[in-house]
Structure formats: C-alpha cells, structure tokens
Amino acid sequence: MASRTVDLWAEVVSEEEEHQRSIEDSEPAIVYRRQKAHSIPQKALPRRQSNSSSRDGTRKSILPVKRVSWNRFLSTRGRTSIAANACVDQPKQGKPRRNAKPPLPRGKCIEPPNYDKERAYFQEVDDFELLEESPSPKKPSTWTMGTQVHEVVVPHLSSVLRKWLISKKLSRTYAFPGSLSKILETPVSSSTVKTPKEEYLGVRLTKDSTQQKLTSSLNEKPSSSMLIEETCEDIGVAVSKLSLTSRPSSLDGHAWDSFSALLTACGQSIPSTLTDMLSSYCDGENISKVGEGTYGEAFKVGNKVCKIVPFGGDSLVNDEVQKKSEELLEEVVLSCTLNHLRGLEGDVSNACTSFIQTIDLRVCQGCYDCNLITAWEDWDVKNNSENDNPKEFSSDQCYVVFVQQHGGRDLESFVLLNFDEARSLLVQVTLALAVAEAAYEFEHRDLHWGNVLLTRKEPASLQFTLEGKKLLIKTFGLVISIIDFTLSRMNTGEDILFLDLSSDPEIFEGPKGDKQADTYRKMRDVTDECWEGSFPKTNVLWLQYLVDILLLKKSFERISKDERGLRSLKKRLNTYGSAKQCVHDPFFSDLFIKESTSSS
Numbered sequence: 332m333a334s335r336t337v338d339l340w341a342e343v344v345s346e347e348e349e350h351q352r353s354i355e356d357s358e359p360a361i362v363y364r365r366q367k368a369h370s371i372p373q374k375a376l377p378r379r380q381s382n383s384s385s386r387d388g389t390r391k392s393i394l395p396v397k398r399v400s401w402n403r404f405l406s407t408r409g410r411t412s413i414a415a416n417a418c419v420d421q422p423k424q425g426k427p428r429r430n431a432k433p434p435l436p437r438g439k440c441i442e443p444p445n446y447d448k449e450r451a452y453f454q455e456v457d458d459f460e461l462l463e464e465s466p467s468p469k470k471p472s473t474w475t476m477g478t479q480v481h482e483v484v485v486p487h488l489s490s491v492l493r494k495w496l497i498s499k500k501l502s503r504t505y506a507f508p509g510s511l512s513k514i515l516e517t518p519v520s521s522s523t524v525k526t527p528k529e530e531y532l533g534v535r536l537t538k539d540s541t542q543q544k545l546t547s548s549l550n551e552k553p554s555s556s557m558l559i560e561e562t563c564e565d566i567g568v569a570v571s572k573l574s575l576t577s578r579p580s581s582l583d584g585h586a587w588d589s590f591s592a593l594l595t596a597c598g599q600s601i602p603s604t605l606t607d608m609l610s611s612y613c614d615g616e617n618i619s620k621v622g623e624g625t626y627g628e629a630f631k632v633g634n635k636v637c638k639i640v641p642f643g644g645d646s647l648v649n650d651e652v653q654k655k656s657e658e659l660l661e662e663v664v665l666s667c668t669l670n671h672l673r674g675l676e677g678d679v680s681n682a683c684t685s686f687i688q689t690i691d692l693r694v695c696q697g698c699y700d701c702n703l704i705t706a707w708e709d710w711d712v713k714n715n716s717e718n719d720n721p722k723e724f725s726s727d728q729c730y731v732v733f734v735q736q737h738g739g740r741d742l743e744s745f746v747l748l749n750f751d752e753a754r755s756l757l758v759q760v761t762l763a764l765a766v767a768e769a770a771y772e773f774e775h776r777d778l779h780w781g782n783v784l785l786t787r788k789e790p791a792s793l794q795f796t797l798e799g800k801k802l803l804i805k806t807f808g809l810v811i812s813i814i815d816f817t818l819s820r821m822n823t824g825e826d827i828l829f830l831d832l833s834s835d836p837e838i839f840e841g842p843k844g845d846k847q848a849d850t851y852r853k854m855r856d857v858t859d860e861c862w863e864g865s866f867p868k869t870n871v872l873w874l875q876y877l878v879d880i881l882l883l884k885k886s887f888e889r890i891s892k893d894e895r896g897l898r899s900l901k902k903r904l905n906t907y908g909s910a911k912q913c914v915h916d917p918f919f920s921d922l923f924i925k926e927s928t929s930s931s
C-alpha cells in the first residue's frame with residue numbers, strides 16, 4: 332500500500348513536470364486565485380457524529396479551523412500547534428451525541444500524516460504560481476501572497492483592541508465611559524486582589540471601578556459621550572505596560588496578551604472564581620441549567636442566564652478544542668455592539684430589543700462551582716446531556732461568563748399554541764434582522780431553532796425603529812430573543828466582522844434535504860464564498876428556514892388557510908434580497924398596529 336502511494340506520487344510529479352514543460356513552451360498565463368485554507372478532506376458529519384471517533388480512541392489530533400472574523404482567518408493558522416498538543420489521545424466513554432446542532436466548523440480529527448514530500452512539492456508549485464500572481468486582495472484577511480501562505484500569522488493584540496475601540500467609537504449609541512488605554516495602563520498589584528464580596532461591592536459601588544464602567548456601558552445609558560480616541564499604537568504600548576498578578580500557566584505569548592485584554596474588557600484585574608461570580612446574582616441555591624451548546628453551558632442564576640464558556644485550556648471540552656481568549660474577546664465585542672440596538676439613548680434610527688441583552692461579562696478561573704455541578708447533573712438526568720460533566724475541569728481552567736437577560740426557551744423546545752404566535756415570531760425575527768441590517772449590515776448566518784428564544788410576556792405590542800421609522804407590532808403575548816452570533820457578519824463602519832466559512836467546508840456537507848444544512852449551502856451560493864461581503868439575502872434564507880420549521884417541525888393550532896399563508900410567504904421570500912424588504916410582505920401587514928414617522 333505504501334509503495335503504491337509512492338508510485339502514485341511519482342506519477343503525479345511526472346505529469347506535473349510534463350505539464351510544466353508544455354507551459355514553458357507557451358506564453359505563461361497569469362493566475363488569479365483566492366487562497367483557500369488548507370483543508371484535509373473529511374467525512375462530512377455533524378460535529379457530534381464526527382467526534383464519535385474520539386470516543387473509541389481513534390482520534391489522534393485535531394487541526395482547528397474555527398472562528399475567524401476581522402482577522403479570524405489569519406489567526407486560524409496560528410492555532411494549529413496549540414490544538415495538536417491539546418488533542419492527542421483523548422479516548423473517553425461517552426453518551427450518544429446529538430445531531431441537532433449545526434455541523435459548525437470546529438476542530439477536525441485526523442491521523443497525523445507525514446506530508447513532507449507533498450509540502451516540498453506544493454512549495455515549489457506555489458513559489459512558481461505566486462510569482463505569476465498579482466492579486467489585489469480586497470480583504471487581506473482572506474487573501475494570502477508569497478511566503479505568507481506557509482507562515483503562521485497571529486493577529487496582534489492591538490489590532491483586536493483597535494477594532495473593538497473603533498466599533499465603540501463608531502457606534503454612537505455606545506460610549507465606553509472611560510479610556511481603555513488608561514485601564515490597560517493601570518498596573519495591578521496584589522493589594523488590588525479583592526475578596527469575592529469586596530469585588531462584588533467594588534463592582535457595584537465603587538465609582539471608579541472599571542467593572543462598574545463596563546457594567547454601566549452594558550446596562551445603562553452612557554453617562555457621557557466620551558469617545559475613545561487612542562490609536563492602535565497607544566493600545567499596544569498600554570498593553571505592554573500591563574502587569575497582572577495572576578496568569579494561567581496554560582497561556583503564553585499572544586494568548587497571554589489577549590487574556591490580559593479580555594480581563595480588561597471585563598473590567599477585571601484578575602479572574603474571579605465562578606462561585607464569586609455567582610454570588611453577584613444569587614445566593615447559590617437558585618441555580619438551574621437551562622441549555623447547552625457546543626461550547627457553552629447556560630444556567631439560570633437568579634433571574635439572569637449565565638452562559639459559561641471555557642477557554643484557553645489544553646484539554647478538549649465536549650470533544651472540541653477550547654476557544655482562545657482572542658475569540659472570546661471578539662464575542663464580547665459583538666455582544667456589546669448588539670446591545671446598542673436596544674436604543675437606550677433615546678434618539679436612534681435603528682432600535683429593537685430582540686437581540687439578547689448582555690448584562691455583564693466576567694473572566695473566571697478555577698474548578699466548577701458545586702452548585703453549578705449539581706444543576707448540571709440534575710439537567711443531565713432529565714435531558715441526557717451531550718456535554719462533558721464540568722466537574723472534570725481543573726483548578727486552572729478559565730471561563731468567560733456572559734451574564735444575559737433570560738430569553739425564555741429555544742424554538743426547538745418551545746410549545747407554540749396557535750398561528751398567531753407563529754406569525755408573531757416571524758414578524759419579530761424579520762423586524763429584528765431588518766433593524767440590525769440597517770444599523771450594521773448585520774447578517775446572523777446561523778438562525779437555527781436553537782438560536783431563537785421565546786417567552787410569553789405581557790406587552791401586547793412591541794416597538795421597532797427601522798431607519799427612523801417607528802413600527803409597532805402585535806405580539807400576541809410572545810416575545811423573541813435572538814442569540815449566538817458566532818457566524819454573524821457585521822459592518823461597524825470601519826471594520827467588517829465575519830467568520831470565513833470557506834475555511835471549513837464541513838458545515839456545507841450536512842444531509843441533503845435537511846433544512847438547516849440546506850440553508851448553509853444556499854448561503855454559500857448567495858455569497859459565492861465571499862463571506863466578508865454584505866449579502867442580506869442570507870437573512871432571508873434563515874427566514875425561509877424558520878417558515879419551514881414552523882410548517883414541518885412545529886405543531887400548533889392552525890387551519891389549512893394558515894398553512895397556505897405560510898407556504899406563499901415562503902415563496903414570496905424568494906423574491907426579496909434582505910430582511911428589510913421582507914418587512915413589507917403582506918403576510919405581516921395586519922400585525923402592524925400603527926406606523927408613524929419619527930424624529931430621525
């Protein structure tokens with residue numbers, strides 16, 4: 332078998348040499364091509380299925396190709412070595428894994444092969460071809476040239492922070508009530524280490540607490556219109572001066588920088604423990620698990636939801652390579668940016684409350700809190716969790732905790748009562764997407780039924796502001812919240828945040844006929860794999876998916892006329908290019924209570 336491989340390889344090389352000779356005889360053609368991530372063909376299975384290989388011990392290593400946004404694509408390559416360490420031999424006995432979640436571009440399991448020969452060959456080919464190429468990359472993050480192809484490119488922390496600052500600066504609805512540079516320049520001594528209670532009080536009561544600053548930026552109206560004007564260089568200098576007393580041993584170099592920034596972004600000097608964090612929101616008793624995702628565990632804590640995402644460690648969690656701190660930093664920025672749509676400043680052109688509110692953010696470190704473990708195990712008994720029991724986390728494990736508004740139950744498990752509730756859901760999702768499109772060219776790109784939360788609430792009507800126009804809709808007592816912006820695309824005005832799905836084709840290889848898998852493929856057709864581009868049609872595709880889900884997967888009181896209505900809506904959606912256009916569809920017309928021009 333091995334010698335056959337060698338023979339095949341020799342054939343390929345000799346064919347190429349022959350081809351090369353024929354090229355040399357003719358005029359050399361200039362080749363423009365988009366540089367694709369090097370991917371190794373793999374069986375197309377949803378994440379939970381594909382990972383079953385690790386359960387029987389066959390997994391040897393993982394090449395992570397997950398999450399790239401403003402510079403996520405570049406950072407992908409930088410993670411290979413970390414992941415290779417992280418993923419060696421993790422055989423475990425586990426429960427059957429669910430297939431409900433999308434086959435997201437997570438880590439992959441492969442045998443570690445020896446590609447030296449191939450590498451040398453392609454190096455030669457690349458050297459030749461790249462000499463011929465003279466592309467003008469539209470986005471440096473998705474084009475590579477020359478030797479960069481083989482380089483590990485790690486984004487500098489300052490660029491991450493700069494983007495964050497820019498997004499804050501440009502989004503007038505947000506004013507970070509202080510200077511991030513100042514915060515970064517503040518050296519931290521051991522005397523600043525607080526007890527949990529002190530820290531809690533500090534967060535809530537101390538005027539100049541950085542946590543208070545962030546909390547107020549997340550929660551409340553900004554106190555002033557202080558805009559951040561530090562340059563990228565300032566941030567770099569500030570970060571280099573940063574000294575922290577606690578540093579997880581598993582983090583180094585670039586990861587350490589991002590870790591510092593993440594701490595700073597969360598207004599902390601050192602990580603707190605999960606127990607400390609919980610004490611801010613309840614007495615420790617009032618905790619129950621409400622859901623789980625590939626990365627996060629979601630717990631109801633008091634009247635909030637804490638989504639706890641482990642990061643930065645070497646061990647696999649739920650069969651996945653842990654997220655890196657820079658990824659979490661980015662998620663923090665995305666969540667905060669969407670908070671701006673809540674229109675707390677009053678005079679805004681685009682506003683809605685349909686994106687989940689992020690109330691607080693915390694970096695924590697240590698073993699899982701015992702109340703959380705109890706809640707996790709209770710949920711497991713009832714729901715048969717597909718995740719690993721968090722009691723396995725070690726004492727140096729880090730987490731980011733997203734403290735969010737409780738959005739209710741996801742559409743997958745929510746029982747819709749009637750057609751009015753179904754159309755209330757559709758009009759709210761449509762308007763929310765339209766508002767975010769107008770504000771940020773936002774595309775969710777992953778609006779499956781686990782990412783739409785529903786709750787029954789009093790207000791009979793809800794207001795949306797779309798391009799200055801106030802729109803009031805009937806709720807029929809149902810309120811939705813959109814969560815999980817991992818695949819989302821957003822334009823802050825200067826920066827485009829996006830996930831380059833081309834870096835992992837697996838997401839497009841789900842079963843044919845599966846509405847969710849089909850929607851990823853349709854997105855690929857619409858975007859032509861230019862994921863950084865603005866294609867609001869992707870929002871329409873997810874609206875069509877939701878109509879399908881309502882027709883095919885949800886049962887609620889309805890008559891055939893209602894089903895016809897949904898089917899013709901789905902058909903008409905084909906003709907719209909954005910959620911903004913969908914708003915005017917006749918399906919929604921009798922859901923609007925009134926329309927009045929606004930102050931914009």
Ligand SMILES: Nc1ncnc2c1ncn2[C@@H]1O[C@H](COP(=O)(O)OP(=O)(O)OP(=O)(O)O)[C@@H](O)[C@H]1O
Nearest residue numbers: 622623624625626627629636735737738739781815
């Ligand atoms: N704010 C919230 N309120 C109520 N339930 C929530 C909230 N956030 C998350 N959940 C529950 O937890 C589940 C997982 O959350 P989420 O999708 O954010 O995690 P994730 O790890 O990003 O998931 P994915 O596997 O899609 O990446 C949701 O489907 C929902 O049931």
